[in-house]
Amino acid sequence: MRIEPAQQQRTASLGVSAHENGPLMAALRRHIARLERSHPLLEKPHARSRPWTLGLAEIDAHLAAQGLARAGLHDIRPAAYGDMPAAMGFALALALRRLADPTERRPLLWCRLAREEREYGRLYGHGLEALGLARSRFVTVTLRKPVHLLWTAEEALKSGALALVLADADPKQADLTATRRLALAAAAGKAAGLLVFARPHGGATASHTRWAAAAVRSRSPPYDAEAPGAPLWTVQLIRARGGRPGAWTVEWQHAPHRFAVVSGLRGGAFHPWTDESPENPAARQAALRAG
Amino acid sequence: MKARKTPPPAKLPFALVETGVKGLRLVAVNAAARGFGLTRGQRLADARAAVPDLLSELHEPEADMASLLGLCRWLERYSPWVSPDAPDGILLDVTGIPHLFGGEAAMLAEMGARLGRYGFTARVGLAQTIGAAWALARYSPLSSYRRKPGPTDGLGAMSRQSSHGEMGPGFRRDDGLGEGLEGLPIEALRIDGESARTLRRLGLKTIGSLLNIPRASLARRFRGETIPENVLLRLDEALGNRDEPLNPLNPPSSFMAHRALMEPVVTPEGLEAILDSLVTALARDLEAKAQGVTRLILKLFRSDGSRIAVPVGLSAPSHDPRHILRLLKPKLETIDAGLGIDAMTLEARETGAIAARQYGFMEDAGGEGLDRLNDRVMNRHETVIASLQEVASHIPERAEIPQLRHPGESRDPLNGNGKANTRKSDGAQGVPAFAGMTEEKAKLRPLLIFDRPEPVSVIAAVPDGPPMRFTWRRVTRRVAKAQGPERIAPEWWRLSEGGTPRDYYAIEDERGRRYWLYREGLYGETQPRWFVHGLSP
Numbered sequence: 001m002r003i004e005p006a007q008q009q010r011t012a013s014l015g016v017s018a019h020e021n022g023p024l025m026a027a028l029r030r031h032i033a034r035l036e037r038s039h040p041l042l043e044k045p046h047a048r049s050r051p052w053t054l055g056l057a058e059i060d061a062h063l064a065a066q067g068l069a070r071a072g073l074h075d076i077r078p079a080a081y082g083d084m085p086a087a088m089g090f091a092l093a094l095a096l097r098r099l100a101d102p103t104e105r106r107p108l109l110w111c112r113l114a115r116e117e118r119e120y121g122r123l124y125g126h127g128l129e130a131l132g133l134a135r136s137r138f139v140t141v142t143l144r145k146p147v148h149l150l151w152t153a154e155e156a157l158k159s160g161a162l163a164l165v166l167a168d169a170d171p172k173q174a175d176l177t178a179t180r181r182l183a184l185a186a187a188a189g190k191a192a193g194l195l196v197f198a199r200p201h202g203g204a205t206a207s208h209t210r211w212a213a214a215a216v217r218s219r220s221p222p223y224d225a226e227a228p229g230a231p232l233w234t235v236q237l238i239r240a241r242g243g244r245p246g247a248w249t250v251e252w253q254h255a256p257h258r259f260a261v262v263s264g265l266r267g268g269a270f271h272p273w274t275d276e277s278p279e280n281p282a283a284r285q286a287a288l289r290a291g
Numbered sequence: 292m293k294a295r296k297t298p299p300p301a302k303l304p305f306a307l308v309e310t311g312v313k314g315l316r317l318v319a320v321n322a323a324a325r326g327f328g329l330t331r332g333q334r335l336a337d338a339r340a341a342v343p344d345l346l347s348e349l350h351e352p353e354a355d356m357a358s359l360l361g362l363c364r365w366l367e368r369y370s371p372w373v374s375p376d377a378p379d380g381i382l383l384d385v386t387g388i389p390h391l392f393g394g395e396a397a398m399l400a401e402m403g404a405r406l407g408r409y410g411f412t413a414r415v416g417l418a419q420t421i422g423a424a425w426a427l428a429r430y431s432p433l434s435s436y437r438r439k440p441g442p443t444d445g446l447g448a449m450s451r452q453s454s455h456g457e458m459g460p461g462f463r464r465d466d467g468l469g470e471g472l473e474g475l476p477i478e479a480l481r482i483d484g485e486s487a488r489t490l491r492r493l494g495l496k497t498i499g500s501l502l503n504i505p506r507a508s509l510a511r512r513f514r515g516e517t518i519p520e521n522v523l524l525r526l527d528e529a530l531g532n533r534d535e536p537l538n539p540l541n542p543p544s545s546f547m548a549h550r551a552l553m554e555p556v557v558t559p560e561g562l563e564a565i566l567d568s569l570v571t572a573l574a575r576d577l578e579a580k581a582q583g584v585t586r587l588i589l590k591l592f593r594s595d596g597s598r599i600a601v602p603v604g605l606s607a608p609s610h611d612p613r614h615i616l617r618l619l620k621p622k623l624e625t626i627d628a629g630l631g632i633d634a635m636t637l638e639a640r641e642t643g644a645i646a647a648r649q650y651g652f653m654e655d656a657g658g659e660g661l662d663r664l665n666d667r668v669m670n671r672h673e674t675v676i677a678s679l680q681e682v683a684s685h686i687p688e689r690a691e692i693p694q695l696r697h698p699g700e701s702r703d704p705l706n707g708n709g710k711a712n713t714r715k716s717d718g719a720q721g722v723p724a725f726a727g728m729t730e731e732k733a734k735l736r737p738l739l740i741f742d743r744p745e746p747v748s749v750i751a752a753v754p755d756g757p758p759m760r761f762t763w764r765r766v767t768r769r770v771a772k773a774q775g776p777e778r779i780a781p782e783w784w785r786l787s788e789g790g791t792p793r794d795y796y797a798i799e800d801e802r803g804r805r806y807w808l809y810r811e812g813l814y815g816e817t818q819p820r821w822f823v824h825g826l827s828p
Contacts (some may be wrong), residue, residue: 082804085738089828092738107661109676121739121825125679125691130734131828139661140693141668141676148672155667161660215803215828217771227774228799231828252828254734 052098052192056250056259063209064242068094071190072208073183075169077197079214079234084120084198086215086233089131091194093252093259095164096132098192100257106163106191108138109156111149113168116198117142131231132254146170150178157185157193169195171203180206210239216249219262230254232262298410304342307350308335318350352378362411363540368592368634369402371547372539380428382421384537391551409596418471421537422529426472426479426498472529473499480529483519490522501526546584546639548572555594555631562591562623562632567616569637574612583608583645589619591626592634599626603670606695607662608643614663618670665695685779686790687740687824735777735797737807737825744822747808754814757796761808763823768800776810791817797827 053060053067060067068074074094078087095108110123122142125135143149146169153167165186174182174195183206186193195207213236218229229251236247250259299305304324308315315335327342338345355378363373363381369392372384385398392398399415406413416427472479475498477490489512495501501509506523513522527533548569556562566589577584585608589601601622609615665676677693684690749758757773774797781790793809800806805827812819 082802085805085826085828086803087828089738092828117742121737121741123679124687124737124740124825125681126687126736127738127740127825127827128679130736131738135679135681139676139678142674143672144674152668152672156664159660159664161664215805217801217803218799220772224774226772228772228797228805231805232803233828 052101054094054097054250054259056248056261058261059237059246059248059250059259062237062244062246063240068098068192069208069241070098070192071187073179073186073193073195073206074209074211075179075195075197075205075207076211076213077200079200079212079236081199083214084196086231087213088120088196089231089252090211090213090233090235091166091196092128092131092133095166095192095194096257097259098164099133099137104163106161107136108133108164108166109162110138110140111153111156111165111167112140112142113146113149113170113198114142114144116168119198130254131252132257146173150174150182153193154182154185156189157182157191158189160189160191162189162191164192164194166194166196169197171197171199171201174205176204176206183207208241209237209243212236212238219251299346303346304329304344305346305348306335306338308347309350315347317347360540364598365592365596367541367590367598367636368549368551369398371541371544371636371638372537373541374537374539376425380425382424382537384539385417391549420529420531421535422481422525423472423531425481426475426529430475430479431471473497473502477501480522480525481519482522482525483517486513486515486520486522489513498526498529542640544638544640546573546576546580546582546642547636548576549634549636551634552632555633557628557631559624559628562628562635563620565635566619566623566637569635570612570616570619573637573639574610574615577610577639577642581645582639582642583610584615584639584642586639586641587615587619588638588640589622590636590638591628591632592636593629594631594633595629597629601626605666606669606675607666608645609663609666610645614666617663618666621671684782686782687736687779687795688742735774735795735807737805737827739827740807740825741823744809744824747821747823749808749810749821755794758798758808758821761798761821763806768802768804768806770798771801771803772799773797779809795824 051067052070053063076087076091076094078084098104099108112123123140128138129135141152143152149167149169150173153165156162156165174197179195182193182195193207195205200212214234216232216234218232220227221229230253232249232251234247234249237243237245239245249262251262252258253260299321301321302323304327305321306317306324306329307319309318313334317329317331317333317335317338319331320329324338324342324345327345329338329342329345335347356375359375359377359379359381363375366373366381366383370383370385370388374382376382389395389398392401395417399417403413403415414428414431416424416429416431418424418427477495477498478487480498480501482490490496490501495504501522509523509526513520515521518524524533528535550565550569552565556565569589573584583605585605587603587605589603591599591601593599601619603615603618603622605615605618661676669675675695677695679691680694681691682689745763747761747763749761751758755776757775758770760767760769762768776794776796778792778794780792791812793811795807795809798806798808806823807825807827808821809824810819810821
């Protein structure tokens with residue numbers, strides 16, 4: 001059975017705002033919690049490890065108590081076709097937030113599909129370093145078929161040798177069943193899985209959170225008004241187990257491994273599914289009028 | 292020849308012929324032809340004159356050899372030391388093996404019976420030396436695996452095989468060697484025709500008569516240049532006074548496990564159970580010698596005489612039965628058992644010393660886990676988990692290579708392993724060191740790079756400046772921000788490749804998407820071309 005995203009969101013918000021705290025409700029909650037052992041609300045906080053947060057109060061408030069589920073599955077999709085690099089960059093930024101934990105010594109594995117490598121290029125170590133990922137902390141593997149990739153990602157998550165597994169995902173193959181398997185594998189291996197979907201789609205997955213990312217025109221560095229600055233993305237939290245959806249425009253600062261909400265855009269309502277620049281609504285209106 | 296041609300009826304005289312300098316000659320004849328008095332080496336014209344309805348086919352030595360090698364591989368079910376003895380024999384070293392098959396006689400009987408079922412007429416001999424076994428298999432009248440002892444001619448596809456076993460001291464020492472060989476003709480010594488004729492002319496017809504002659508005179512009379520001319524050498528080899536090595540078809544592995552089954556097994560569950568016991572036995576042997584396996588071959592013998600080989604590779608030596616089993620089991624699912632598997636062999640082809648490792652409370656077992664994951668991925672999907680190693684080159688596509696080396700392997704755990712440590716120790720805020728690159732330049736490098744840069748058409752404001760707009764994949768993008776150029780000159784020490792300088796620009800279009808473009812060539816010299824080389828988030 002496939003649940004529409006809108007319906008999912010409604011049920012998620014229902015779960016948060018339901019106030020009938022009868023004994024039946026509590027018993028049901030306990031039962032569901034038992035079924036979903038890797039629920040972020042129930043995860044025992046590790047004695048020393050830091051929670052996996054984005055480091056921004058605005059966004060973290062939308063997530064469940066511990067931030068992102070440390071041993072869970074999260075998926076990221078581009079808001080539009082050309083936003084794949086942005087989605088990958090955002091996935092990497094999330095991964096880096098996780099790797100910043102001093103107790104985490106395991107590396108990151110990035111599973112690529114040969115098809116996606118032809119379409120968007122293969123991973124470039126110097127570029128990964130430029131975004132803040134040290135060469136010594138990641139390994140990569142290229143698979144020919146999406147099914148092979150799902151198998152590899154599952155084995156990698158289960159193995160316990162990796163802190164994070166990033167994987168190119170194909171909406172056709174990575175359905176509810178496949179992602180449920182991945183989520184269970186992630187819980188078994190105490191690793192986080194990040195699926196990067198190649199194109200925007202609304203299919204259901206079993207991931208803890210679902211994000212969409214889009215590229216936004218960056219702020220130029222102060223010394224060169226013509227040059228592109230730090231990467232800037234609009235991220236939308238479409239679905240979060242135990243959390244609330246939301247949308248923000250964030251900048252990734254690679255040196256301190258930190259997100260920053262861009263001051264000019266703070267609180268600015270913005271719909272990320274349109275490909276328009278959020279900076280200048282007046283100009284947008286003008287453009288619309290001009291046709 | 293077995294696949295393409297049906298063998299002629301056994302009752303009709305049949306011969307294989309080859310083209311010699313004096314016309315066609317018989318190479319091999321069947322029993323019926325032999326009954327008419329035809330022998331190997333006769334001219335076909337003479338044979339036809341004697342037996343007008345003789346059937347003949349052209350001899351194919353390559354097909355014969357292929358068939359012999361196939362039989363060799365099948366015989367590996369008895370011993371790993373198998374060597375083809377062209378043109379018509381197979382040598383097996385069965386030292387320490389007969390008891391697995393219920394004794395020597397039982398093993399030879401089984402061998403003969405199985406070969407007979409596949410349509411081979413085989414003669415088996417067992418002795419302490421290769422020479423003696425060869426002689427017994429071909430000339431012994433006592434061989435019980437042949438109805439009619441006779442000369443050694445036969446069909447090309449037939450194979451006479453000898454097996455040679457070096458038994459323990461005392462075994463057959465008193466009754467075997469001398470006695471078994473004494474009565475055999477001197478041709479059984481593997482000497483050439485000329486020497487044999489000379490010996491016969493001298494009245495020395497059996498090996499026994501040679502034994503009575505002083506060695507010195509034999510050595511003086513038959514000191515041949517080649518080995519078959521040297522009668523004394525052949526005699527010594529047959530009697531075991533001189534060692535003769537056996538050159539096996541496959542390099543023998545020091546670690547192997549074998550199971551012969553009473554009944555053929557078809558079901559995957561049954562095969563898995565046998566595999567389980569094989570792996571356990573092999574792992575125990577390996578562990579006892581502190582060795583780990585890096586390359587394994589699982590051989591499955593089908594009951595129809597064919598064999599399947601399943602190779603498995605490991606990235607680091609291991610003797611963990613669970614790990615080996617996890618690699619082998621998925622492969623077992625893919626094989627076609629046919630009519631059933633009646634023997635299985637697991638051989639360790641390459642091994643390496645393995646040091647017992649203990650992971651303390653500071654180190655975790657992550658490296659080992661990654662090795663094992665890599666083994667499983669490698670054996671299933673033929674791809675490896677690689678880390679990207681930096682290469683000292685300015686050309687972006689050459690600046691790194693994927694390498695099977697796991698991260699943090701050879702790094703000092705105190706200051707290299709992990710960003711968190713770097714941040715703490717040197718205050719570099721997690722920025723990795725770039726060899727020969729300033730941080731500003733390094734920031735320009737794209738996250739994704741194309742193996743083949745994709746051509747774009749560009750409109751630039753000034754010839755040497757950054758593009759204003761460009762068309763890539765049929766979509767025109769307007770440039771909002773650009774940084775560059777970063778000029779990368781070709782590596783002059785690779786002049787043969789004839790590169791031109793490139794000017795790289797980091798581009799952001801009006802939607803915030805980023806590209807890494809370059810212009811190849813300089814204005815004024817040639818018409819420059821533009822390419823997209825990478826994408827950034």
